[in-house]
Amino acid sequence: MSSTSDATNGALASLLSTATVALDTDRRAAKSCIQRAAALLGIELSLGGDWAAKRLCAHGGLAPWQAKRLKSYIDDKLGSSIRATDLAGVVQLSRSHFSRVFRETFGETPLAYIMQRRICRAQELMLASRLPLSQVALECGMSDHAHFCRTFRKIVGVTPNAWRREFTVGPAPYGLVGKKIPFRSLR
Numbered sequence: 001m002s003s004t005s006d007a008t009n010g011a012l013a014s015l016l017s018t019a020t021v022a023l024d025t026d027r028r029a030a031k032s033c034i035q036r037a038a039a040l041l042g043i044e045l046s047l048g049g050d051w052a053a054k055r056l057c058a059h060g061g062l063a064p065w066q067a068k069r070l071k072s073y074i075d076d077k078l079g080s081s082i083r084a085t086d087l088a089g090v091v092q093l094s095r096s097h098f099s100r101v102f103r104e105t106f107g108e109t110p111l112a113y114i115m116q117r118r119i120c121r122a123q124e125l126m127l128a129s130r131l132p133l134s135q136v137a138l139e140c141g142m143s144d145h146a147h148f149c150r151t152f153r154k155i156v157g158v159t160p161n162a163w164r165r166e167f168t169v170g171p172a173p174y175g176l177v178g179k180k181i182p183f184r185s186l187r
Contacts, residue, residue, distance in 0.1 A: 011127060011167050012037050018157065031107070032116060032155065039120045040127075061105035066091040070102070074114055078121050079141050084110050118142065119155045126164045133160050 019033035062070070073090045074082060087110055088098035102110050118140040125136050137148030152160045
């Protein structure tokens with residue numbers, strides 16, 4: 001078994017453990033952990049197939065084609081600025097109507113959903129590479145390292161550096177295999 005799959009299994013175990021604890025007290029956090037675990041596995045969770053999608057649409061949510069198009073658009077644009085006006089245009093809705101139906105469909109605001117996806121992308125990058133956290137932040141569309149750290153800690157519960165230490169994979173940067181890299185402050 002490779003170290004990448006070991007790290008992915010460890011990340012999944014951690015996410016599922018967190019979700020189990022949070023299930024009784026914080027359903028939103030539990031849902032978030034389960035969604036991130038599914039993303040690490042490369043699967044898309046559905047709420048029960050076509051029936052659930054039709055029911056969401058009937059109760060004021062987005063149509064299935066709109067939800068799919070939005071997910072794709074957001075994932076493609078994670079590294080850049082994503083505005084609610086642009087998202088509304090993707091699914092051909094007014095901005096105010098879009099915000100309401102987005103929340104009905106995804107269970108959170110567009111901003112919260114985008115942040116969740118950015119943090120998920122950051123976790124994937126940290127699992128697959130040894131990029132500096134400041135570079136990970138930029139590649140995920142965060143304004144700077146501090147913004148990334150605050151958001152990551154708020155969503156995941158630990159700092160990106162602590163999370164990375166727990167799930168370290170990939171070669172050391174700059175070919176320093178087996179050597180201790182000195183701590184450098186970003187300030």
